[in-house]
Amino acid sequence: MRILGIDPGLQTTGYGLVDYVDARPRLVEGGVIRGGASGNLETRLHAIYTGVCSVIREFGPTVAVVESLYSQYKHPRTAILMGHARGVIFLAAAECAIEVAEYPASLVKRSLTGHGRAGKAQVAAMVAHLLGLATAPEPADVTDALALAVCHASPARRIAVPPTAPHHRRARISLPDEVHR
Amino acid sequence: MRILGIDPGLQTTGYGLVDYVDARPRLVEGGVIRGGASGNLETRLHAIYTGVCSVIREFGPTVAVVESLYSQYKHPRTAILMGHARGVIFLAAAECAIEVAEYPASLVKRSLTGHGRAGKAQVAAMVAHLLGLATAPEPADVTDALALAVCHASPARRIAVPPTAPHHRRARISLPDEVHR
Numbered sequence: 001m002r003i004l005g006i007d008p009g010l011q012t013t014g015y016g017l018v019d020y021v022d023a024r025p026r027l028v029e030g031g032v033i034r035g036g037a038s039g040n041l042e043t044r045l046h047a048i049y050t051g052v053c054s055v056i057r058e059f060g061p062t063v064a065v066v067e068s069l070y071s072q073y074k075h076p077r078t079a080i081l082m083g084h085a086r087g088v089i090f091l092a093a094a095e096c097a098i099e100v101a102e103y104p105a106s107l108v109k110r111s112l113t114g115h116g117r118a119g120k121a122q123v124a125a126m127v128a129h130l131l132g133l134a135t136a137p138e139p140a141d142v143t144d145a146l147a148l149a150v151c152h153a154s155p156a157r158r159i160a161v162p163p164t165a166p167h168h169r170r171a172r173i174s175l176p177d178e179v180h181r
Numbered sequence: 182m183r184i185l186g187i188d189p190g191l192q193t194t195g196y197g198l199v200d201y202v203d204a205r206p207r208l209v210e211g212g213v214i215r216g217g218a219s220g221n222l223e224t225r226l227h228a229i230y231t232g233v234c235s236v237i238r239e240f241g242p243t244v245a246v247v248e249s250l251y252s253q254y255k256h257p258r259t260a261i262l263m264g265h266a267r268g269v270i271f272l273a274a275a276e277c278a279i280e281v282a283e284y285p286a287s288l289v290k291r292s293l294t295g296h297g298r299a300g301k302a303q304v305a306a307m308v309a310h311l312l313g314l315a316t317a318p319e320p321a322d323v324t325d326a327l328a329l330a331v332c333h334a335s336p337a338r339r340i341a342v343p344p345t346a347p348h349h350r351r352a353r354i355s356l357p358d359e360v361h362r
Binding site: 040041042043045046049069071072073076077079080081082083084085086087088090091093094095100 | 221222223224226227230250252253254257258260261262263264265266267268269271272274275276281
């Protein structure tokens with residue numbers, strides 16, 4: 001199973017690919033897709049979309065994993081802009097016919113460290129350890145993406161998710177009846 | 182000049198096309214693109230993206246007009262989901278190499294009715310009047326999209342925008358240095 005973790009951002013979208021072999025994660029590739037520092041919104045989104053499509057086509061993952069949406073955001077406007085990036089990433093997955101899985105940050109942390117409120121450094125150290133790296137990859141967006149990929153295949157994640165839940169948790173955002181403003 | 186107004190939503194994305202001939206708007210087409218009531222997020226976004234692309238290819242507008250983001254939203258989570266739809270619409274515009282213009286709701290209302298706080302019914306009545314229709318198109322998403330298209334070419338909009346501003350206001354969202362959560 002080849003898993004693509006993605007950490008969406010308009011400036012920097014981190015990605016990380018992990019194979020799961022003999023119940024152990026193996027790093028395949030990690031990197032960032034840059035939306036460009038000066039482009040307008042549509043140019044940035046186009047760069048992210050084509051970047052994600054090309055990663056999917058080159059490495060052939062069977063699933064893309066992103067963090068679930070929070071119920072509250074400290075910076076709602078920034079979160080809406082992140083939603084634009086997330087939108088074109090979901091579209092790229094749909095275009096390439098690969099599944100999308102979403103996990104809450106707390107589940108990612110718990111499956112890697114045993115604690116749902118683990119700090120960034122602790123999660124990064126576990127990502128490095130599990131993938132046999134001396135240090136966690138830089139920038140942090142890559143490590144965050146790898147944490148999602150590792151979480152997806154982790155036995156601890158499966159224990160953390162109630163056994164009645166489907167193995168792959170698909171985009172299960174509850175859509176309000178009316179999604180307009 | 183052919184203008185495409187778009188009102189993004191995951192369930193219903195309204196669109197309206199207007200030609201500007203002899204300083205008068207003329208209705209070309211209006212309709213909705215449905216994301217599907219039961220599909221997952223990626224399926225809905227794919228439907229919106231392909232729908233917007235096909236409208237652009239069929240009618241050949243030179244510009245797509247959307248409402249600017251607000252600084253505050255009553256329902257931030259719904260706004261983030263709307264951001265996903267908006268993201269794939271911007272992407273469709275980039276793919277088809279057409280410009281994107283954004284106007285605040287208050288400017289759209291002021292350019293149509295003279296009042297930035299005009300009610301929905303008043304704006305809808307003016308859309309119908311300016312396009313020579315007996316009643317405003319249903320559902321409201323189509324009328325909202327047409328209001329954006331009419332606003333773009335309206336002389337009142339140009340007066341309302343400071344004369345130093347560029348004629349076409351491109352995606353001028355101020356991007357924070359770091360757009361991650």
